[in-house]
Amino acid sequence: xxxxxxxxxxxxxxxxxxxxxxxxxxxxxxxxxxxxxxxxxxxxxxxxxxxxxxxxxxxxxxxxxxxxxxxxxxxxxxxxx
Numbered sequence: 001x002x003x004x005x006x007x008x009x010x011x012x013x014x015x016x017x018x019x020x021x022x023x024x025x026x027x028x029x030x031x032x033x034x035x036x037x038x039x040x041x042x043x044x045x046x047x048x049x050x051x052x053x054x055x056x057x058x059x060x061x062x063x064x065x066x067x068x069x070x071x072x073x074x075x076x077x078x079x080x081x
Contacts, residue, residue: 002028004053006073008064015059022057050076 003022007015019029030049036042050056056077064070 001055002030002049002053003055003057004030004049004073004077005057005059006064006070007059008061008067008070010063011059011061018057018059027055046073047076051080 003019005015005019005022019031022029030053032045032049035049036045050073056073058064058070058074
């Protein structure tokens, strides 16, 4: 099972800890640092990752609630239900 973790820049460390815990539990966590390369279409890669994921974890903080990226991730995922 692939899991997509959506988070804002203020929770990068927490996202990595959550991802590591999920991986220890046997899940595959999509990692943008490994999957998005210089020159890649960022939005396309995120969309592909969300399509391929069976689960999504959203780290909600005051900053992420105002993050266009996090909100876009949520909207995209909900539109595919």
